[in-house]
Amino acid sequence: MEDKGIPSEQIYQMLRKYKEKDLTHRSGRILGSMCTCPHPVGVKAYSMFLESNLGDPGLFPGTKALEDEVIIMLGEILGKKDAYGHIITGGTEANLMAMRAARNSSGIKDPEIIVPKSAHFSFKKAAEMLKLDLKMADLDQEYKMDISSVEDLISNKTVAVVGVAGTTELGKIDPISDLSRICLENDIYLHVDAAFGGYSIPFLKDIGYDLPKFDFTLPGVSSITIDPHKMGLAPIPTGGILFRERKYLEAMAIETPYLTEDLQSTVVGTRTGAATAATWALLKHMGREGYAEVSKKCMEITSILAEGVEKAGFELITNPELNIVAFHSSEIPVEKLAQKLEDKGWAVSLASYPRAIRIIVMPHLKVEHIEAFLVDLESIK
Ligand SMILES: Cc1ncc(COP(=O)(O)O)c(C=O)c1O
The missing domain is CATH 3.40.640.10 (Type I PLP-dependent aspartate aminotransferase-like (Major domain))
Structure with a gap:
């Protein structure tokens, strides 16, 4: 700890450096979290x-x-x-x-x-x-x-x-x-x-x-x-x-x-x-209708993702009931698949039972993010 305090502007600048290292939900790269961009x-x-x-x-x-x-x-x-x-x-x-x-x-x-x-x-x-x-x-x-x-x-x-x-x-x-x-x-x-x-x-x-x-x-x-x-x-x-x-x-x-x-x-x-x-x-602010709209969009993107995953030659673990898609490959172990996706900048997570890649289609994920993800997924196969 410093003896003399640091001026606020300098502090904020220092903080920004740390923040730059973090992923953001807004980037659409966080695919394995149940958190999302907080609403303004x-x-x-x-x-x-x-x-x-x-x-x-x-x-x-x-x-x-x-x-x-x-x-x-x-x-x-x-x-x-x-x-x-x-x-x-x-x-x-x-x-x-x-x-x-x-x-x-x-x-x-x-x-x-x-x-x-x-x-x-x-x-x-x-x-x-x-x-x-x-x-x-x-x-x-x-x-x-x-x-x-x-x-x-x-x-x-x-x-x-x-x-x-x-x-x-x-x-x-x-x-x-x-x-x-x-x-x-x-x-x-x-x-x-x-x-x-x-x-x-x-x-x-x-x-x-x-x-x-x-x-x-x-x-x-x-x-x-x-x-x-x-x-x-x-x-x-x-x-x-x-x-x-x-x-x-x-x-x-x-x-x-x-x-x-x-x-x-x-x-x-x-x-x-x-x-x-x-x-x-x-x-x-959201009301029932606002929240219904948010969930509906997530479910629609979930369907696009699930379909795309199958088209890319991967196997869904189960039909999504809510906005989560889990899949695996008969050829590549899930850990390896997760690593390859991470190398391409996607933060996916792993389900433990059954072992699978798990994507939670949270409200920060848009169709364009999922389309970009599917292009990368196909290239891995
Ligand atoms: C079904 C369920 N219950 C509880 C939790 C724990 O919630 P938190 O991480 O907010 O403590 C989670 C987190 O993902 C969850 O999915």
Whole structure:
């Protein structure tokens, strides 16, 4: 650290040098991320609330009112206007909170949770931190959670079952209706991880896409993760967790002796209000139609990409249900393929099961990016 501070202009110049090394979403080269260019309305709203701390809401009642309204709006999107929840850092924290709520409210000793093999690794973190025994349910032929495997794994120690609406690697929607029925029958907490699909499935359904139910309209669903910083176009870090009943927040409440609120259920203490302001602004600005348009475009580009991949002689792992395309080649190992694509400037990612190149068609990807990618892909074959 310097003894004497450096003038601001010089600092910005130094920062620009570092920034030049980063990839940008705008370049269209990031193909393997669930993040995207934040929408300018969200960025402006975010910057207006940089000093507000929702960890101490009595000092920021305006921001707290925004959070309450956001939870109502997200609840509407997810089939229950009067849900309870918070805007937090992302899907990992949301899933951690859901597992904590399920464990704490169960009173079961040596608790177990059941997640599909396709679940995000945040459940491994949650299991480790909360001392939960993690049981992995098999997937069916469409890479969705296999219901009979779930039934086999349920025991008198099961505190939660998790279904995913928009899996991280393949964008698949687990059979949440069946999980809802099974969890009701067995009196087990059901969490739906819709970090990715929560901001697209409801809007795609609005405009006629035939996608299954996954939300609070299914009576067994206890909580839902929904991430504004993925398909919601909010700046990172912005996640959302919604609970059907207040008792789940209460089951995690810790006394906060020196703050303006008495109890706190979130993992973090100091919590930015900026993420909430951005989410509020974007929900109001985009409306259902705006978000439907964004998801529709992504789905259309997904179809173009999937078709192009097949035409180029590669094999799709599965038909895309949401805006993710995964493929492999019978001739080139995926690691090698990924390397060749990287050499051509494409930042793809790898799916682990099955091993595949995975492309998430996020809103920053335009048709021209995908066309350029397909030209390079064909040249690799
Ligand atoms: C389905 C799902 N859940 C949770 C997460 C974790 O979200 P985050 O990276 O915002 O913590 C992801 C991230 O990709 C995800 O795809």
